[in-house]
Amino acid sequence: MNSNRMVVAQRGVLPPPKQHFADAAWFKYILSCCAATTAEMVTYPLDLAKTRLQIQGEKGLNGASLRPYRGLAGTGVGIIQEEGFLKLWQGITPAVYRHLIYSGTRMVLYEKVRDHLFTTRADGTRPVWQAIVGGILVGGIAQFLASPADLVKVQMQMEGRRRLEGKPPRIHSAGEAFLKIYGAGGVRGLWKGCMPNVYRSALVNLGDLTTYDSVKRFFVNNWHFTDTYWTHALCSICSGLVATCLGTPADVIKARVMNQPTDSWSRGLLYRNSLDCLLKTVHNEGFWALYKGFFPCWLRMGPWSLTFWITYEQIRNVCGTSAF
Template identity: 85%
Template structure:
């Protein structure tokens, strides 16, 4: 009798455990942890890819228009280490991590919500691919729009080492300084410079990464009879990394050039923002790149892009699935 009263008393004092593992905020935290891990591991390839995409464009310096000498993947990476130091391979990693705290958390939570509540589920548990495509594009664009300022700061920080080697004055020394300078020069709108090519790129990359992973994984499990385990996750992420690179590389080139281009010093019209000296907008950058360097210039840096997206996707999905499993969260 007394033991029963103690149980009742304990039940009245101790609240029942909350089921937090499948909550949106907890999944958001898990996706940010996985994205940060993947970003730190593969960031040097991202910096190398950005340097490759910028080289070859017609630029302006004190002597007028000039062409930068071309370098390949290996020579670019070795050149950065030799000319700037090993740690420069992680220059700009801080805003890159900040970006994923917004981008990856938003896209993962939004996609899962859309998939589970709006997608049509077939009898075998699969969903129509076209719905996954639309969902991936939408959530990728929305997430990148929110994270675009951090991406802008990252790209400009990645190019600082190269500017100093060319004898140009440094523009920024830290992520905080970059944020303040960009805001003072163009206001809130200036923080979204290059936003549209960034949104387009992320929509396609998200289509390649998130949609491909989700669709391929479910196909392997339902049609091939594979278990939802480590090897299925690895195989699915390998497919998603390749598709992401193919779809996202052209928009990535345009995005990097728009974000890195110099601007005029003063605007003659009060209240207007600085104008780019090389490209008027994303379409102008796309057309000039093709006209001056050929169509395949849009795939500059494709190999490091693929080499980065592949390991990034592999690291992210394996980490994400494993920590979901360890935390008691249902599988993605």
């Protein structure tokens, strides 16, 4: 102990130790971005297949001459045969950009809200309703900030399909897509489809982040699980399933609103807003159209959640950061 701390200690008052950078918010932000990028790279082809399945059958958009995709495997094989293997990662760049904003923001915000605003009981548990409110709020805020990158991603994912339908290409790269959207609709155009995106992410965050946090604390506090790889895996499987059930309808609406063509004022030509898209989808294709791509979404969300949480918890442990 240095001389200054010895003097203070002798007086009965010891200043708090200096915070280590491993538990700083900016460092946790970087770690969450690294984990999200890893999960996105591993599971992105499933996201592409899911988006293709959600868009097809949309009245007023797809041509009838092109054979529709059938199922997750059929969609993946069709993309490889018609467009090439590497097209399974078409749109990965804006997807990574999105997570550099979305995942970093939601993880850091949730942990701050949880640690400073949630009520902690004597046994270490916290009220579930607080976790629900916290998950919804931080998910919506994070997605609002990341919405332009998500818009670019959805449009890039559909480019290969458009060209096979004989339509002229809209974009060739993420940068071109961003500039074209901005040029056509200004800043407002970059947030096209923002609200269904925010709703979806609030629900997905409720299912993923809130479920993972609540289930993990339940297992650790009530069933005396240790904070290990297997606990992380089990909790992430639960969170992935709940997130898919809650988020798929909003995901379908988001994809359709974002992918629709627009006029010179950046107004949609197929749907006026999210509610209009919801009503037209149910009217034209039935209620279960809202769950188009559910199994690809589940098969994607499950591995994504598993990869993300295990990676995130492990790199936190390696870097000396406290467990989530």
